[in-house]
Amino acid sequence: MYNYLKGENQLKRVVVFLIIISNILLLFGCGAGTSGYSTEFFSMDTVITVSAYGKKADEALSAAEKESNRLNDLLSVNGPESEINRLNADGSAVLSEESINIINTAVDLYYMTDGAFDITIYPIVDLWGFYTGEHYVPKDSELSELLKNTGCEKLVIEGSVVSFELPDMAIDLGGIAKGYASDKVAETVRSCGVKSAIMSFGGNVYAVGGRPDGSRWRVAIQDPADNSAYAGILELYDQVAITSGGYQRFFEQDGVRYHHIIDPDTGRPADNGVTSVTIVCDSGILADGLSTALFVMGYDKAVEFWREHSDMFDAVIINDRSEIFVTEGIKDIFSSDSAFEVISR
Ligand code: AMP
Numbered sequence: 525m526y527n528y529l530k531g532e533n534q535l536k537r538v539v540v541f542l543i544i545i546s547n548i549l550l551l552f553g554c555g556a557g558t559s560g561y562s563t564e565f566f567s568m569d570t571v572i573t574v575s576a577y578g579k580k581a582d583e584a585l586s587a588a589e590k591e592s593n594r595l596n597d598l599l600s601v602n603g604p605e606s607e608i609n610r611l612n613a614d615g616s617a618v619l620s621e622e623s624i625n626i627i628n629t630a631v632d633l634y635y636m637t638d639g640a641f642d643i644t645i646y647p648i649v650d651l652w653g654f655y656t657g658e659h660y661v662p663k664d665s666e667l668s669e670l671l672k673n674t675g676c677e678k679l680v681i682e683g684s685v686v687s688f689e690l691p692d693m694a695i696d697l698g699g700i701a702k703g704y705a706s707d708k709v710a711e712t713v714r715s716c717g718v719k720s721a722i723m724s725f726g727g728n729v730y731a732v733g734g735r736p737d738g739s740r741w742r743v744a745i746q747d748p749a750d751n752s753a754y755a756g757i758l759e760l761y762d763q764v765a766i767t768s769g770g771y772q773r774f775f776e777q778d779g780v781r782y783h784h785i786i787d788p789d790t791g792r793p794a795d796n797g798v799t800s801v802t803i804v805c806d807s808g809i810l811a812d813g814l815s816t817a818l819f820v821m822g823y824d825k826a827v828e829f830w831r832e833h834s835d836m837f838d839a840v841i842i843n844d845r846s847e848i849f850v851t852e853g854i855k856d857i858f859s860s861d862s863a864f865e866v867i868s869r
């Protein structure tokens with residue numbers, strides 16, 4: 525179902541849409557005389573919104589929804605059609621080339637981040653109840669048992685066959701699936717001839733080109749300490765901005781907050797003072813994997829990691845004192861009402 529955003533009779537009026545979705549605000553206006561279409565649907569376990577401009581925009585939106593649903597069926601951990609579900613149930617499976625490529629990227633990220641990003645964390649995230657909603661704080665002994673089964677070196681990938689070295693292993697692509705989907709949906713929208721579009725996957729934003737008038741899309745990063753406020757604005761052009769934050773999914777027990785991003789060293793929610801990491805680059809899958817990984821690493825390691833890979837991505841890091849740090853490569857496209865510190869190379 526598409527909502528027509530702008531018609532001929534609205535020529536010369538700039539429309540500013542304020543969409544608050546999960547963790548990022550999108551602030552955008554479309555240029556005079558450009559027709560735009562927008563759609564919103566539920567897929568990949570989140571609300572997805574796509575707005576596209578230009579002649580083939582309506583066609584692009586239906587293709588975008590179809591592509592999201594295809595990826596949802598392929599990658600979710602509970603869909604009957606899901607290849608990942610089949611692998612987790614059987615411990616070994618022949619997978620499509622697409623799933624193998626995603627798993628290989630996840631394994632590359634595991635080694636690149638020194639294990640901070642680890643798709644074999646699934647049994648631990650499951651024990652905490654983040655999939656079922658039946659939340660539970662595991663005992664140390666339970667976590668140390670489960671940690672024996674994690675680590676990507678225990679995944680065997682031979683051609684199109686993936687198998688687990690240990691019987692109780694399972695994988696979860698939740699840390700990169702939305703980023704991958706944003707890459708594929710952007711590709712779909714572009715292949716329809718659209719040059720200007722903005723999409724949000726539960727707050728993770730992919731900007732195709734710029735706004736219809738050629739200016740950059742304005743995307744706001746949520747303040748992790750206040751879900752009705754934002755910490756700053758990024759101006760994007762052909763870029764993704766993906767945020768990992770402890771405020772996005774959590775439960776509280778006995779006054780303690782437990783969130784969904786697990787430190788693979790401890791099996792517990794990462795607890796290092798960082799409250800949100802936004803990655804900006806031109807690849808959704810990379811941005812998604814790295815946002816999770818840098819959140820786990822904590823500030824010092826994340827900065828060291830960025831200095832080693834500053835040609836690949838940039839980041840906005842916020843901590844529990846509401847301090848904002850922005851890497852040098854995006855200092856000119858980031859603005860905030862608060863003071864922020866630039867991290868130099
Ligand atoms: P994100 O919101 O992209 O940071 O991803 C968080 C999701 O990824 C969680 O809901 C889990 O499904 C999964 N996950 C949690 N911790 C990790 C980790 N250390 N490495 C990879 N995936 C993780």
Ligand code: MG
Nearest residue numbers: 699812813816
């Ligand atoms: Mg992620």
